[in-house]
Amino acid sequence: MKLSFYDLYRLNWEKVLRPESILFDTFNNQQKTERLNNLIKLISFSRPDIHPRPIDTNVLFFKSMNRADYNEQFSQIQKLNSDSSLLDLRYKNAPQRRKYPFYIIFKYFPLLLFTNIRFNSLKRIIYLIACQIKYLEVAEKTYKNNFNFLVVHADMQPTENMLCQIAKKKNIKTVTLQHGLYVDYKNDFNINVVNYENQVANYFLAWGDDTRQLIRKYHTNTNVVICGKPLKPLDFISTKNYFTVIFDQQLFHEYNIQLLEIAYTIAKKLKIKINLRLHPSNNINTYRLEEGIVIFDTNIYDSQFVIGHTSSLLFELMRLGIPSYKFRSKIPSNHIDEDFIFSDVEELSAKIIKHTESNFIFSKYAKRYITYIGEDSLQQYRNFFKRLKNGKI
Numbered sequence: 001m002k003l004s005f006y007d008l009y010r011l012n013w014e015k016v017l018r019p020e021s022i023l024f025d026t027f028n029n030q031q032k033t034e035r036l037n038n039l040i041k042l043i044s045f046s047r048p049d050i051h052p053r054p055i056d057t058n059v060l061f062f063k064s065m066n067r068a069d070y071n072e073q074f075s076q077i078q079k080l081n082s083d084s085s086l087l088d089l090r091y092k093n094a095p096q097r098r099k100y101p102f103y104i105i106f107k108y109f110p111l112l113l114f115t116n117i118r119f120n121s122l123k124r125i126i127y128l129i130a131c132q133i134k135y136l137e138v139a140e141k142t143y144k145n146n147f148n149f150l151v152v153h154a155d156m157q158p159t160e161n162m163l164c165q166i167a168k169k170k171n172i173k174t175v176t177l178q179h180g181l182y183v184d185y186k187n188d189f190n191i192n193v194v195n196y197e198n199q200v201a202n203y204f205l206a207w208g209d210d211t212r213q214l215i216r217k218y219h220t221n222t223n224v225v226i227c228g229k230p231l232k233p234l235d236f237i238s239t240k241n242y243f244t245v246i247f248d249q250q251l252f253h254e255y256n257i258q259l260l261e262i263a264y265t266i267a268k269k270l271k272i273k274i275n276l277r278l279h280p281s282n283n284i285n286t287y288r289l290e291e292g293i294v295i296f297d298t299n300i301y302d303s304q305f306v307i308g309h310t311s312s313l314l315f316e317l318m319r320l321g322i323p324s325y326k327f328r329s330k331i332p333s334n335h336i337d338e339d340f341i342f343s344d345v346e347e348l349s350a351k352i353i354k355h356t357e358s359n360f361i362f363s364k365y366a367k368r369y370i371t372y373i374g375e376d377s378l379q380q381y382r383n384f385f386k387r388l389k390n391g392k393i
Contacts, residue, residue, distance in 0.1 A: 001054075001143050001144065001145065001146045001147075001172075001197060002143060002144070003140050003144075003166070004245070005108075005111075006169075007074065007143075007166045007169050007170065008111055008136075008139075008166070009279050011111075011165055011166070012165060012200075012327040013111075013132070013163065014198065015161055015198050016132075016135065016158050016161050016162045016165070017128050017131055017132070017158060018158075018194055018198060018220055019156065019191065019194045019198070020125075020127075020128065020131050020158060020330070021128060022191045022194070024127055024128075025090050025124075025126065026191075032123055032124075032127070035127070035347075036123060036127045036130070039127065039130045039131065039134070040130055040292040042091065042134070042321040043098075043101050043130060043133055043134050043137070044097050044098060044101065045093060045094050045096075045097060045098065046091040046092060046093055046094060046339050047091065047094050047098060047100070047137075048089060048090075048091055048137060048138050048141060049089075049090045049091060049092045050087055050089070050138070050141040050155055051059065051070045051087070051141075051145070051262070054074075054144045054145050054146065055085050055145045055146070056058045056145070056146045056147075057083065057084060057085040057145070057147050057178075058081075058083035058084065058130045058147065058148050058198065058389070059081050059083060059084035059085075059147065059148070059150075059151060059315075059385070059389075059393050060084070060085055060087065060141065060142075060145060060147035060148065060150050060151070060238065060302075061074065061077075061078040061081075061084055061085070061086045061087065061151045061152075061153075062086075062089070062150065062152050062153070062159075062160060062163060063086075063087070063088050063089065063139075063152070063153035063154075063160075064088045064089040064150070064153070064157050064159045065153060065154065065157060065162060065179070066088075066090065067280075070153060070179060070344055071088070073177070073229065074086075074088075074153050074177065074231050076176065076297035076378065077151075077278065078151075078232070080378065080381055080382050080385065081385055083389075084354055085140065085145075085147075087145075088256060089138065089159065092315070093177060097320075100137060101133050101137070103138050104133050105133060107365070108132075108136055109133070110134075112129050112132055112133070113303065117263070118373075120123055129295065131158065132318070135158055135162050135253075137158075138159050139162060139163060139166060142163060143166065143269045144246050146212060147172070148171055148172065148173075149172065149173050149174075149175065149389070150163060150167045150173070150174045150175070150390065151174075151175040151176075151177070152164060152174070152175070152176050152201065152310070153172070153176075153177055153179060154175070154176060154177065154178075154179040155176035155194050155198070155199055155200050155201045156196075156198040156199065159244060161198055161200055164176070164200045164201045165200055168191070168200070168202070173202050173203070173388065174200070174201040174202045174203070174305070175201055175202065175203040175204075175205065176200075176201035176203070176204055176205070177197065177386070178198075178204070178205060178206050178207050178211055179228075180195070180312040181207070181312030181334050181369060182195040182196050182211055182214055182219070182334060183209065183310065183314055183332050183333050184196070184214055185332045186330070186332065188332050190226065190251060191251075196214055196215060196218050197218060197220060199215060199218070199219050201222070202222070203222070203224075203225060203275075203384075203388070204219075204222050204223070204225070205225055205226075205227045205381070205384065206225065206226050206240040207226070207227075207228055207229045207369060207370045208226060208228065208229070208367065208368055208369045208370050208371040209226065209368055209371065209372070210334060210335070210368050210369050211369075212224045212226055223393065225380075225384050225393075226371050226372070226380070227372065227377060227378035227380040227381045227384055228370055228371045228372025228373055228376065228380055229319075229370050229372075229373060229377055230373065230374060230375075230377040230378050230381075231316060231319065231320060231321065231373040231374065231377070232371070232373075232374060233373055233374045234301060234320045234321055234322070240302040240303065240304065241272050241273060241301060242272050242274065242275045242295065242298060242302075242303060243263075243266070243267070243270075243272060243274065243275065243304045243305045243306065244275040244276075244277055244298075244303040244305075244306045244307075244308070244330055245259060245260060245263045245274055245275070245276050245277065245284050245306075245307055245308070245309035246277045246306060246307070246309075246311045246313055246314060247259070247276065247277060247278050247279050247308075247309075247311075248279055248308070248309045248310050248311055249280075249281045250279070250281040250282050250283060250286075251277045251281070251332065252310065253286065253307060255309050255331070256282070256287065256309070256348050257288075257330055258327070259307065259308070259309060259327050260274075260276075260287060260288070262307070262327075262342075262344065262345055262348065263307065264277060264290060264293065265345045266345060266348065266349065267293050268293075269345075269349070272295055272304065273294070273295050274293055274294050274295065275295050275296070275298040275300065275303060276289075276294050276295070276296055277300060277313070279295075284339050288358065293335075295351065300313075300317065301317075301320070301322065303317075303322060304323075305322065305323040306322055306323070306324045306325070307324075307325045307326075307327065307342075307348065308324070308325075308326060308327065308329045309326065309329065309331070309333075310326075310331055310333045310334075312334070314365055315334060315336075315370065316369075316370065318340075318362045318365065318369075319363055319365040319370040320363060320365070320373070321361070322362065323352065323355055323356075323362055324340065324362065325340050325341070325342055325348060325352070326340055326341050326342070327341075327342065327343075328342060328343045334369065336366075339351060339354075353371045
């Protein structure tokens with residue numbers, strides 16, 4: 001298989017580049033310069049570590065985001081398909097400045113100039129063109145392989161989005177997994193809208209009905225199949241001396257601060273510690289941490305209970321049977337009943353006591369978000385791929 005100029009003709013570059021362009025626009029001028037310099041350095045002195053020789057496979061699995069939980073889930077599902085191969089994108093340092101980016105510029109020069117994206121500054125133009133060069137090199141090397149089906153980890157990511165668009169032009173069926181619980185932000189625009197607005201694959205494998213409805217709302221032609229998430233089931237009886245606070249991304253910094261202050265009061269009242277779960281974007285130096293109360297990197301699954309704001313992890317833990325509660329705010333989030341929402345210490349304390357005394361089953365309630373877990377979920381994925389390969393879906 002080869003990548004042709006026609007495969008890229010009328011590619012929707014706006015969708016491919018949207019996550020990067022939104023993020024770039026949030027930076028100040030110094031941050032934009034640093035990000036541009038880092039990107040140019042990456043494509044000049046690093047190369048995508050993809051199979052040097054073409055492979056023949058029925059199903060190609062592709063992932064560009066490197067995170068332990070993403071890696072585990074994607075690997076689990078890929079291994080269900082004995083006729084598949086995995087491309088897990090990483091970059092390796094080159095001993096000297098590379099010439100390949102210049103080959104990409106020469107070959108695809110018209111595409112780099114005439115695209116349907118908004119250029120409002122010279123720095124933005126250079127940055128987005130550099131992004132195109134980076135993604136096109138990955139596409140060049142990926143499409144040297146032969147495959148009949150393409151499965152990506154998250155088609156909202158620029159590289160996966162582009163690969164899916166190209167595959168569809170080649171009449172290759174495309175599948176994307178769900179990598180988190182998505183929130184319909186409607187008129188409250190932020191970068192997270194790309195999770196559902198950027199969806200391009202033929203099939204979307206959803207965790208539960210909540211996400212299925214969201215994808216169908218924005219993409220009526222996408223075939224959405226509920227497969228759940230293969231979380232390992234727990235026999236939940238915690239005897240540990242802590243609860244967990246899940247921080248949101250730094251975008252919601254003020255809410256994180258409020259959440260932590262409530263947690264301090266609860267911890268002192270119950271005489272237990274706070275296990276703080278940070279988001280990768282958090283700047284720990286912007287928070288007040290009390291020594292002797294806050295701990296890090298402790299097993300979240302042994303928490304007595306969990307509190308958070310908009311993190312999808314809150315719902316995953318609830319599905320595993322761990323008491324989980326959401327901080328009340330005006331920020332759009334997945335719908336959750338009033339019984340699990342709190343504004344202050346008193347309301348949170350009352351709801352914890354209520355659920356403890358009634359032996360409330362959190363895992364049953366959370367099936368709307370993640371229908372299947374464990375082996376039940378893996379069986380749903382097996383069933384889907386069997387039907388896909390046999391042309392029955």
